[in-house]
Amino acid sequence: MSTQKAYEIAKELYASIGVDTDKAIEKLKTIPVSIQCWQGDDVCGFENTGPLTGGIQTTGSYPGKARNIDELKADFLFASKLIPGAKKLSLHAIYLDNQGKKVERNEIAPEHFASWVDYARENGFGLDFNPTCFSHKYSEDGFTLSHPDKNIRDFWIEHCIASRKIAEYMGRELGIRAVTNHWIPDGFKDIPVDRYGARERLLDSFDKIFAYKGEKENNLDSVESKVFGIGAESCTIGSHEFYMGLAARHNTAVTLDTGHYHPTEVVSDKISSLLLYHDELLLHVSRPVRWDSDHVVIFDDELKAIACEIIRGGFENRVNIGLDFFDASINRIAAWTVGARNMQKALMYALLEPADKLKGFELAGDYTSRLALLEELKSYPFAAVWDMYCEECGVPERDSWLGKVKDYEKNILSNR
């Protein structure tokens, strides 16, 4: 009841500056957020390989992580009921359903993801995909697609092509195009003498991967750069410039991970430039704390700035929004819920801006009005619209989801 009352007041206030809150709510329901499966089990997967490698790291040992496919499916389903809006689930190759039989990475096939497709269909999720070029014996020395050994490069080329075919199968089956994100850990710990050679090998590998043209309507490929990784501090082969060029060459999307740039660079400033040259982008919304730490996404200024860049430009069909964080020090279902709700919340915040009015001020050189309105907007009753959106989506309002997670922890997670 209080949600309705507060909403009516908010609706009136926003209307006075030309913003239609009903429209904002309807719009947000159509913008999918792709949620990373790997928050559920600390990027372990079900291949039963060794530890997580590749210069990324989960820290923390909070009890109750998902140990198998059934647990991960149950946990994600539980979280999905606490998160409003349209959802995709982003899977990594190591989350295959191998029925207890070892399947080499270069031999993965649609059949290993059929049970995920069923799960997605039953629950109304789209699926996205990621080849896993880490946590493997052929990535142990820090190189995969740019490895000096042709046999190792070929192995990973086969894995990436197999991954693209799996993503196509997912898109085809679900009628929702999948996005395949290519990220590799390749880099040098110490200063190399032949950066060009390594990058030339990487380019050659991607030329071979993308020689398979695939079904564009069912899968979009995207390529993710990075500035450094743990143990690869001096040179990352797949740098931002490398992938900007690669994406143009093969007409793929560019992935922007918010933790993959120098600390004062921001992804919110990169979106508009890249959209001039590339049809689509993929975001990996994360939260770097001093390094690429992959903390849970919070409702901070950069998150809002990213959402505003997407909404102000009307780019929601060209920017694929994905999340990428993994915190093992807190309840993992709560981590999913907090991060994904915040992404949605930021989009709602952006949808409640009178964007045309603000742009008008800017074009007229009236920066005073632009600043004044932007600042006043921060204390408009945005939360009342957000609560109404949650109510309409049938998910808990405000912090009432937390008790449900605590019960699930007590009844399910604590028995693991």
Ligand code: RNT
């Ligand atoms: C690593 C990249 C990559 C991974 C996931 C697990 O720095 O951000 O996207 O986090 O693929």
Ligand code: ZN
């Ligand atoms: Zn990422």
